[in-house]
Amino acid sequence: MAEAVTFGIFAIVALAGAVTMLVAKNPVYSAVGLLSAMFALAVMYILLDAHLVAMVQVIIYAGAVMTLFLFVIMLIGVDNPNAYGPRPVSQSIVTWVVAGVFFAAIVLAGSGAWVTGSAAFGTADLNGTIENVADEMFGTWTIVFLSTVMLLTIAAVGTIALAYFTGADDDEAAA
């Protein structure tokens, strides 16, 4: 019962945060909404016994990624949301129809899958501690792990290149 109450509260928090992100005029409010959704998802991970994923969610997403987002928002400022006037109504209707079709398709596809038919949810002995996850990650998935190392290196180099060679004036100076 306690689990159901916790799930209910934080599902509402996650959905409210996501909707806030969607409708807020000011990007700062959008960032705060996304932040609350990410914290709520961390609680979901703990409910699912994924302790390491929950900690990484808080440290990486809620900590590093959202700080980076807020930093960039503060750096480039907030655009005037009314500069172009409201969108045509037809466009909004199409958007909500597409999003609704996405939601319905995911739920339909999921309800037909065998995964949702099981009554033994959570009875398997699974504990997402650092030791258990590390055994799997550095045992079976070592090559994938090393690929992510390469990906992060490439991303860092690409970011530095983007920051260094932007703008016509900078190009002359850098060359």
Next chain:
Amino acid sequence: MSDIVTVDWYLILAAALFAIGVAGVLIRRNALVMFMSIELMLNSVNLTFVAVSKELGLIEGQVAALFVMVVAAAEVTVGLAIIVAIFRLRASANVDELAELKG
């Protein structure tokens, strides 16, 4: 763990978050908010991974979620660098102003 909350609940929550992310990419004009919507979609997929990992009793789902987080972190770094680079050229983060290829 009790039997009240089944895996369907988590999957439906993830589907709802993903749909909100899709709507965000489609209706918002600010590149930063579109980017946040993409992050929300990645998060909802992570929730699916972890919920199914619990359902099947396999740790691989959590490992996959961690890899998704790594890819998302790399994507945020490069994406925000691109947004800042565009802003330095155009003084705007509005995607409607980027309708031409000319730099």
